[in-house]
Amino acid sequence: MDRYYAHAAPRTSRSLLLNEAGSPVRWLSWQEAALAVMDRNVAWSAGETVTVLRGGIQRDGVRSLLTLPAVVALRMPHDVPTRERAPLCNPLLFKRDRGLCLYCGEQFHDKDLTRDHVYPRCRGGVDAWENVVSACRACNQRKGGRSPEEAGMELLAVPYAPNRAEHLILEGRHILADQMEFLLAAVPSARRGRYARDD
């Protein structure tokens, strides 16, 4: 088999892996995408080319090229591990809440945000997506071990658990329009507006 190398530096864009039904599964590195394409595991693909890999000169004197598309649907065994819920961690939480404190509405850097438990942990509140919001230190301190109602502090948005597609959006960088289309199709319609591109 040909050895391929990335044409110029591989771009930061990754390929979005879908199952054959078109549901987003995860991001593929260009190496993973290349293996899938070479193994002819691709059921179908869509979108622009994110990476061109140049291989060796073939017998007919033509250099072989391997193009990696933005969106790749693979023939996969049905037991491909996929996680429906995103794991809860602060970087994703702060991204979900767009860097805003959900009490005062101000924008902060990650280092100045905290994970606030809407219904306090000391009273049995769970550490789960639906019970946590981004809060600045001042608001978190002011609220203390009280519920928003008790503290007289209004929550600016209802916390929710990002599904798999939303997780991929939150952890993605340089998401291409072709990829966003498939991701947004798997986001509950009421939340699609949150992920509108702002570039």
Ligand SMILES: [Zn+2]
């Ligand atoms: Zn605040």
